[in-house]
Amino acid sequence: MFRNYFKIAVRNLWKNKTATFINVFGLTIGLTCCLLIGLYIQYEVSFDRFQPKGTRIARLVMDYRFDSSPETKQTPVTSTKVAPVFKRTFPEVEAAVRMIEELTTVRQQDHLVSEKHFYFVDSTFFDIFQAEFIQGNPQKALDGPHKVVLTESTARRYFGQANPIGQVLVTGADTVLYEVTGVIKDYPASSQLHADFLASFSSLGVNQEHTYFNANYTTFLLLRDEQAFASLQAKIHLFMKKEMAGSGASVTYWLEPLLNIHLHSPYDSFVPNTPIVYLYILAGVALLILLIVCFTYINLSTARSMERAKEVGVRKVIGAGKEQLFWQFIGESVLTCLIAMALSLDLVLVVLPYFNELAGKSLTGASLHSLPFLLFLVTITLVVSLLAGSYPALVLSKFQPVKVLKGSFRHTRSGQWLQQSLIVFQFTISIFLLVATWLIQNQLNFIQEKKLGYDRDHVVEVLLNRKALDNLSTIKHELLANPDVQSITRCVASPINIYSGFNMRSATMAANEQIPVTGNSVDEDFLKTTGLQLVAGSDFTAQDIKDVDFPDWQQRQYHFILNERAARQLGWSPQEAIGKRMFLDDTRPGVVKGVVKDFHFESLHESIKPLVLSPEIRARRLLIKLSGHRLPETLTFLENRWKQVVPYMPFEYRFLDDHYHTMYQSEIQLGKVMRLFTSLSMILACLGLFGLTSFMVQQRIKEIGIRKVLGASIPSIIALLSGGFLRLTLLAMVLAFPLAAWAMHRWLEGFAYRVAISGWIFAGAALATLTVTLLTVSYQAIRAALMNPVQSLKSE
Structure with missing residues (x-):
């Protein structure tokens, strides 16, 4: 039939x-x-599902507010204090790891490579996250400074078929040597961790336990029981309330399950969320x-x-x-x-x-x-x-x-x-x-077409290392020799996405009356390069930069440029703000020198917030404003001149416009x-x-x-x-x-x-x-x- x-x-x-x-x-x-x-x-939906302990891993999200401000801010990073303190304090925490991803220059034979996926992690990383070791001992691989574990493809890229264990990688302009102590299988594409290098966190020399601020590091906890999220969360809130008593600020932390981050988190991760x-x-x-x-x-x-x-x-x-x-x-x-x-x-x-x-x-x-x-x-x-x-x-x-x-x-x-x-x-x-x-x-x-308050057209973004900062005046002079290079500035963050969190107050406000504010450290050419519009006061000068170039912070004299929103938060009109004394994080007393028109320094998902620009001599991001004429020839000139002036660092750039589009x-x-x-x-x-x-x-x-x-x-x-x-x-x-x-x-x-x-x-x-x-x-x-x-x- x-x-x-x-x-x-x-x-x-x-x-x-x-x-x-x-x-x-x-x-x-x-x-x-x-x-x-x-x-x-x-x-x-498969992101991080391959992690065998994934249901017990949580990322810490920092939640902070100053007593004088009704606004609470959140960030997915913490200070280095949190991981060791939580590991000692809460029996629910089996292990904790701190990590940060940094652009690092690595020498490969006769040329330099800027590695974007260079992670610094605690030695406990392998106790929490899955890593299939091909060579090396996970218990000892990162137990001291200047040690690094490579992924299989990275090891092949640098050492070919040779045994990488015991070999040395030369990193950074200061020629820091890292010993290769292990090789692991590459992580799948559906992983938040796209590390090519896992270097020991102790190499950074940033470990401190005196403050919960200075939050720049991602912290993950491994819980002993996946059912312990709720009970641990309640304990964290009570513990942090005692820790911050009398400090004039409220700080606590939220547990964000690892398997929820990619699809449900409003905060950035190592890879873009969906x-x-x-x-x-x-x-x-x-x-x-x-x-x-x-x-x-x-x-x-x-x-x-x-x-x-x-x-x-x-x-x-x-x-x-x-x-x-x-x-x-x-x-x-x-x-x-x-x-x-x-x-x-x-x-x-x-x-x-x-x-x-x-x-x-x-x-x-x-x-x-x-x-x-x-x-x-x-x-x-x-x-x-x-x-x-x-x-x-x-x-x-x-x-x-x-x-x-x-x-x-x-x-x-x-x-x-x-x-x-x-x-x-x-x-x-x-x-x-x-x-x-x-x-x-x-x-x-x-x-794409909205007027953002700054000019992102034909602006080239280049990252610097510490050695290049010591030679910055020469770098600027050589690159400005081309008439199609209009101006150059250095800054901590580009105007596309300014992310550093601070607090501010005027000199007439009590010390415990703090207002959360976003901050960016820049030099005297930032406004000219980015096209920000002054509505009152004047721009930074070279002298303003020199005034903060002292090892002792008490000798530094700060000048600030606010956006209109920050001036209003402090109770001033743009004209009234000029010459007023204020504090940025109390360690930076200074005077308001200028006020710029509000501009979008975050995604258009967010409304414009208060912003303070402050002078800085160690900012490691270079913005180069080009005329837009003869772009290929100008970029070739920049690369050739860069190789002459900065031979210890490859010339790798991206246009600010491309950076803007990656946000969306x-x-x-x-x-x-x-x-x-x-x-x-x-x-x-x-x-x-x-x-x-x-x-x-x-x-x-x-x-x-x-x-x-x-x-x-x-x-x-x-x-x-x-x-x-x-x-x-x-x-x-x-x-x-x-x-x-x-x-x-x-x-x-x-x-x-x-x-x-x-x-x-x-x-x-x-x-x-x-x-x-x-x-x-x-x-x-x-x-x-x-x-x-x-x-x-x-x-x-």
């Missing part, structure tokens, strides 16, 4: 080549989209595309039902029952889905490299062969087969043979209503995705992926519309012939056939527009600065949808209108 069903299914698929092609094509594209989104989601809401969006897109595919299959199968009505009638007459017919048509649906799934698997492997480039991920086809994913494939195939094939199978199996063989068979109004409803749902989905994609793109354009990496990737799948959803919806058009034309073929005989014109016939579909499209708009407006309003709420949801987006979506609908329907309508009425009426 099954063999017979299979033969009939193959013959019907082969006989109706056009419908088969459309069905298989639609299912293939739809399933390919689902598989790609499935791979994407699987990759994101908000969980974006995975929900993509999962929703996959579901919607799957529904469009199923609706397309139903409409096309139903459109062919008239062709198969007599076949069903004959088979019923010779004894076939409803159940046999039902499973026969379900079998055809399963066969069609299996063909589409096979093609989808091949297509995924072909397009995966392009999808990776589009989404900025490292997805691999190997996941397709894993047992969970194979079960996912089988489930999707069965669901789509049953969902898409059940209604046509029920319709066809219920045909009454007497009516069919007499030629009096007609589809019921309920069947027509369902088909039209499916078209409405398909276009509702497509219009919803279209509006959402346009609004996402509009917000991204807003981010998740949004940019979401926009690209949404554009792709929205286009495909529109194509699939048009396939469904094409199927229903074919069905409607087939049902009304004789009516069209009679109308032509009675004198109807071709345009009137086209309008007759198209009008109903335009009404369905308009109904879809009525449903889709409010849903899209609500959903995108919720998404835009995540930005402090955002675009308005304007009417032109809905007007554009309506015009685009109506155009696509008319183009899709017109083919069948014109074909029917041009048909010779003799052919359609000769059977009467």
